[in-house]
Amino acid sequence: MHEHLCKILFSEQQIQSKVQELGVQITSDYQGKELVIVGILKGAVVFFADLIREIKLPLELDFMVISSYGMSTRASGVVRILKDLEKDIAGKDVLIVEDIVDTGLTLSYLKDNLRARGPASLKVCSFLDKPSRRKVTLDPDYMGYTIPDEFAVGYGLDFAEKYRNLPYIGVLKPEFYEN
Ligand code: 5GP
Secondary structure: OOOOEEEEEEOHHHHHHHHHHHHHHHHHHOOOOOEEEEEEEOOOHHHHHHHHOOOOOOOEEEEEEEEEOOHHHHOOOOEEEEEOOOOOOOOOEEEEEEEEEOOOHHHHHHHHHHHOOOOOEEEEEEEEEOHHHOOOOOOOOEEEEEOOOOOEEEOOEOEOOEOOOOOOEEEEOHHHOOO
16 A cells, blocks of 8 residues: 555455446446547546446547636636537537546536537446535436545545556545645
8 A cells, every 4th residue: 555545445456346337337328329428637537448448339538627716616616627528519428427526516517517518418427426525416327436525546536646546546644635
């Protein structure tokens, strides 16, 4: 385990089997649909890369890069789109892939934004969920694991851009994020 972590939440093996499970479910639900998978960078990149290889269907990929405006506007759920989708999603079956749903504000804003573009369907797949922190109603349609209110890193999740490449998910020791 990385020396900055106090515990491991999910091992590589646990992650792999959960991703396979999600892939099977999505493969069965999207038979015959025009699936577009939208990855939210950067956090979702590792999960995204694993998940798409477990979906045994023709599909298209697209990406968005977003950032929240900062503390004051974060409460309103406004996020800034730093990179938008390249393709039109009107009439397509869109699945947003996210790393973690916390307050739900980011995804709630993104769903409204993408819904306005007229997709045939719009769903969310998040690897982690922290329902205890939710500020708006948002239930991911596909979800890997629920976690308590702890700061998770690894498997794409960062703290100050570090730890994204850890192949497992763990909790950072408080001394590494309290200064
Ligand atoms: P929300 O808008 O749901 O509050 O925020 C979602 C975003 O906050 C995630 O995409 C992620 O970037 C960040 N986030 C929330 N909880 C955690 C966490 O436990 N660890 C890390 N690394 N990022 C988190």
